[in-house]
Amino acid sequence: RIIAAIESMLGQGPLSGRRVLVTSGPTHEPIDPVRYIANRSSGAQGAALAGALAELGAEVIFVTGPATVPPPAGVRVVAVESARDMEQAVGAALPVDAAVFAAAVADWRVSGAATRKIKKSREGLPTLELAENPDILAGVAQMQTGRPRLVVGFAAETDDMVAHATAKRARKGCDWIVANDVSTETGIMGGTENAVTLITGEGAESWPRMTKTEVARRLAERIARALG
Template structure:
């Protein structure tokens, strides 16, 4: 594991999101990291050093002028004796200090003195995050090489407030820390990848649509796994309820035709992984008003036409990527139908899986796939979707090399 044996200096500043830092400490230690906490005075208004120390199993540093901690220039030792500095939550005030080189307490002094990578997880009111001063400070910090994770959109602690400003969840921060410290080879560095994910919504009228049951979890995980191996990834996503991965460029679409246009606009590419559950049909006509329900003696009829076959178009395109991978969501004859799809669509690999109700794959966190190629079929065991994604990314790296 990337974090195993790593020493993390965690700076906790004063915001309501400080409570999440307690879980963050636990998550980092679960992965084998040593965590040394530094708390600002305002952080102690939200959580106690006792709780932080109990979870980190080490001394909590709070005071720049502590006689005991500073007898050997402790702030310099803290700044250098670590592999990564995480600031979570990072308030607008602390980010302003970082951007302008201010050092008037232990946290800001450590940040000015460190020569280690710094990962910031902002947390503040949406108006504060959108303020021109915060934008300037953020750009300055990014130009200085500071890494960011978040903020996320959602409800604020203040009643009636919502928007962009929530601190990322602990596991998202852990994943960001792993990316910063990951010194493994990047076999897909310089390669351009396109990944489609989620369902498409084909409108019947302004309130109804045709769609497939897809959460986007597998497609989003594959986009992240390719990015972790160095690829420059564009994720083209239908409507989903999960967050955009921070390490890839995400394009949001709704209809199959929009998804096709987005895919074609990003060719040529080296890799295409078509994971999206694209609706096979759309209505022949579009209406601007809600269709009213007919009487029981007059059943509703819809005229449908086929949607473009995105995988087939990409598989036979003049700018066809070097590797084209499609997904086959089947409920019976999994391998047979997957192999037929491989031939018809011009793909190099079909990832076939059982999406019957009993499998729990649609919307779930696990997947069991068959990797079908022209040389045979490889059956993978039941895996977490992130594990499926990492294994598939490794397979792509092996083939593209």
């Protein structure tokens, strides 16, 4: 680690000269000025990964939703709130050599969010009409020109993890999927450890349970090797 930090300072890490985009954290989708839909993502794995990539010498653009974990040192932080904000920030960060989408982007937003606080009314319950959010991962993975050489998605699953994540990789057109099981009983969501399975073109590779920092280092090294 110390050697990596020194190499990074000297501009000699394996990723020096490379631009890498990392998205992280949840997104918040407004319902009205005081209510929103959110995801239970602390942003811990994304922040650790961005830090590990920076330690290997990469220039990291860190696009983060409202996370509970602070961003790491040595990265360029772009703070966003909603999925649409995040899509814009990602577009502005391109071109990059590698893009890692660790954010837990809301699949849906509330269409026509109210500009005034919705009052309880006698006419009954309001209906939340949902609209599909932009698919940021697929958008970048399927770029015709200027596509990053390596596009990595994340998949938080509660059942059938490998099958769901493998299908997700094909559907999105990305190179790798980092899958994990976020069932409540695993304690991974909001915890310090993670047990991931890396889905690549060669199949599924299950890593032992380790700290999110260690997962981040191993992933950063794999990214460095892939970029060559």
